[in-house]
Amino acid sequence: MTEARTKQSVLPVVEIDVGPCINCSLCRRACPTEAINYFSTGHRTHVVDKELCIGCDICVKLCPVDCIHLDTEYTPNLEKLAFAKDKARARAKRVRVVMTARRERAHRAKEKVHA
Amino acid sequence: MPSKLSEHIQQMPSRRNPPYRPAMTIDKEEAAELDKKLGDAANYDIGLLREMVTADPDNIEFRKALVSGIASAEFAGIDAFSRKVCEWQDWDVPRSLIMAMARQTWDEVRHARLATGIIEAHGGKIGEYPDTLAGGAGGGAPASTQNDSNGSRVSHAHGQQAEAAASDEADGDAPQGVAATPQNAMQGPVGMLSAVNVSLEGGALLLFKGTSELGAKIGDELMEHCFDYNWADEVTHTAIGDYFVKQLTEDDPAKEKSALRIHAFSEYGRRRLDEEQTVELKDFFADEMERATAALAGQGHAAQASDDRSSD
Numbered sequence: 001m002t003e004a005r006t007k008q009s010v011l012p013v014v015e016i017d018v019g020p021c022i023n024c025s026l027c028r029r030a031c032p033t034e035a036i037n038y039f040s041t042g043h044r045t046h047v048v049d050k051e052l053c054i055g056c057d058i059c060v061k062l063c064p065v066d067c068i069h070l071d072t073e074y075t076p077n078l079e080k081l082a083f084a085k086d087k088a089r090a091r092a093k094r095v096r097v098v099m100t101a102r103r104e105r106a107h108r109a110k111e112k113v114h115a
Numbered sequence: 116m117p118s119k120l121s122e123h124i125q126q127m128p129s130r131r132n133p134p135y136r137p138a139m140t141i142d143k144e145e146a147a148e149l150d151k152k153l154g155d156a157a158n159y160d161i162g163l164l165r166e167m168v169t170a171d172p173d174n175i176e177f178r179k180a181l182v183s184g185i186a187s188a189e190f191a192g193i194d195a196f197s198r199k200v201c202e203w204q205d206w207d208v209p210r211s212l213i214m215a216m217a218r219q220t221w222d223e224v225r226h227a228r229l230a231t232g233i234i235e236a237h238g239g240k241i242g243e244y245p246d247t248l249a250g251g252a253g254g255g256a257p258a259s260t261q262n263d264s265n266g267s268r269v270s271h272a273h274g275q276q277a278e279a280a281a282s283d284e285a286d287g288d289a290p291q292g293v294a295a296t297p298q299n300a301m302q303g304p305v306g307m308l309s310a311v312n313v314s315l316e317g318g319a320l321l322l323f324k325g326t327s328e329l330g331a332k333i334g335d336e337l338m339e340h341c342f343d344y345n346w347a348d349e350v351t352h353t354a355i356g357d358y359f360v361k362q363l364t365e366d367d368p369a370k371e372k373s374a375l376r377i378h379a380f381s382e383y384g385r386r387r388l389d390e391e392q393t394v395e396l397k398d399f400f401a402d403e404m405e406r407a408t409a410a411l412a413g414q415g416h417a418a419q420a421s422d423d424r425s426s427d
Contacts, residue, residue, distance in 0.1 A: 024317030027383075039379050039399040044360065044371055064320060064350040071335040106166035109154030113174065 010081065011055025012070040017043045020067040027059035027068060032088035051080045054088055117205050124201045133242030139247050141271045149244075152176045161185060161247065161322070165329055172333035182338070183244035184238075185326065186230035190321075191248045192223035199307065208304050209362070215355045219312075222348045229341040236337055305363050309374040310381035312356020318382070320349050391407045 016027070016036070023044055028036040035052035036059065038045070050071070060068045117125075129135065138159055140148075144271040149156035153176065158167065164181040171177060203213055231241050323346035330338030364371040379399055 016423075022317075022357040023313055023351070024320055024350075024353045024357075025314070025378075026317065026320055029318075029321075034395060037395055039375060042372065042375075044357075044364075044375055044378075062321075064346075066356070082166050102163060102166050103170070105158075105163060106170040109158050109163075109167050110171040110174070113152070113155035113171075113176075 001034075010076055011057075012072045013048065013053035013055050013074050013076065014057075014059060014068050015048055015051045015071045016046050017067040017069065018047075020065050021046055022065055024064060026062045026064070030058050032056060032058065032064050032091045033084040034087070035084065050074050051077060052084045052087070054081065054084050056088065061115070118120055121202045121205050124198055129191075131194075135190075136245045136248055138245040145245065151181055157183065159244065159247070165325060168329060168333065172335075175366070178338070179234055179237050179239040180244050180337065182233045183239070183241070184225060184247040185322070186234070187242060187246040187248045189223050189227040189230055190246075193220055193227060194256070195311070196220040196223060198215050203304060206304060209359075212304060212359050215359065219352055219355065222352065226345050226348065229344065233337050233341055247388055305360055305370060305374050307376050308360050308363075309357040309377040311372060313360060314378045314381040316349050316352045316356065320353065323349055 005011070023046060025038060025046070028046060030032075030040050033052045033054055035049045035054075037047050037049060041047050053076075055070075060070070141156075146156040149159055152160055152212070153164075153167070157163070158179060161181060161184045164177060164184060168181055169178045196216050199216040200213055200220060203216065234241060234243070323342045327339050327342035327346060330336065330342060331339075360374050364374050383400065
């Protein structure tokens with residue numbers, strides 16, 4: 001991997017402002033790398049494991065109270081970042097399988113009703 | 116002692132006109148009718164229906180079925196939250212929490228009215244499709260199914276463990292004279308707010324957002340706006356739950372941990388533990404299952420001891 005490419009692929013990680021957070025867990029459940037911890041924190045707080053965050057921004061867009069912000073100060077460990085990205089790719093594949101099956105079932109229902 | 120109002124409410128069965136008709140109890144004739152309308156009675160599943168509406172936006176039956184399925188939860192919400200307005204008056208909770216439950220009841224009424232409006236706008240009526248939930252919160256209706264964040268119907272196979280997990284809370288804020296049982300813990304403010312307001316309604320945010328976006332996608336403005344409105348209310352409900360759980364568990368780490376545990380079990384009850392399940396939740400349950408099993412074994416010993424005493 002060239003240095004230029006490495007720089008391009010690094011996006012700012014996120015952090016959660018626990019003050020306004022309402023613990024809805026949407027971010028945790030949507031995170032493709034499972035970088036957001038809740039049950040293991042011992043407290044009712046959502047905490048980002050920055051080593052696992054790939055900066056995909058999904059949680060920022062989902063948060064209903066806008067309490068997730070970019071942390072531009074954090075410098076990621078590139079090896080751990082690569083591991084996290086692999087994890088995200090694996091999850092994307094699993095989700096795609098589930099979604100494709102559901103879509104196919106929906107199309108079968110449509111055809112059956114029209115038949 | 117529980118007040119007369121609480122006792123009266125607890126004994127009152129959940130009623131609706133038209134009556135609740137859980138999907139799991141429909142007869143062959145109605146299942147055949149669903150087969151005809153939806154391709155298969157098993158397709159009466161909110162998560163799948165959203166895909167079916169996307170696949171066939173002109174099929175009004177698919178839309179009516181989707182909104183009917185969601186409306187079931189709204190009616191159950193009216194029943195559940197309104198009961199809390201009465202029952203929690205016996206508990207040591209802030210008056211503002213009782214008022215918040217009254218507000219939520221009214222919100223659920225509005226959501227049910229909006230869903231009814233959408234269904235009627237498409238030429239249907241409430242009761243045309245069966246209920247995706249088991250019914251209301253009272254009168255012995257088995258709350259054996261709930262919707263997950265995608266609206267899929269899954270069974271509550273882990274109720275016992277959830278109750279065992281909740282048992283810590285039972286010693287906390289139960290009204291005087293009410294036995295501290297796990298069941299009470301799940302009915303109590305911290306348990307109920309963690310399981311329903313924070314976990315369940317937090318998960319429902321995705322359902323409402325997705326359904327509103329689906330409305331926009333297929334050009335159904337009524338669906339788009341109504342579910343966007345519901346989504347906003349749901350954010351408030353989650354915030355209400357989180358606010359009061361924080362307040363009721365403040366300076367009490369054991370209670371806070373119990374709230375966390377109830378949240379975890381509530382989520383677990385609505386999802387299947389598979390590859391998609393988070394590693395964190397799996398680890399959490401590895402410890403919790405051991406603890407819950409020990410707690411249940413303890414209850415077993417207690418029951419045995421009680422039986423032994425009665426036989427003496």
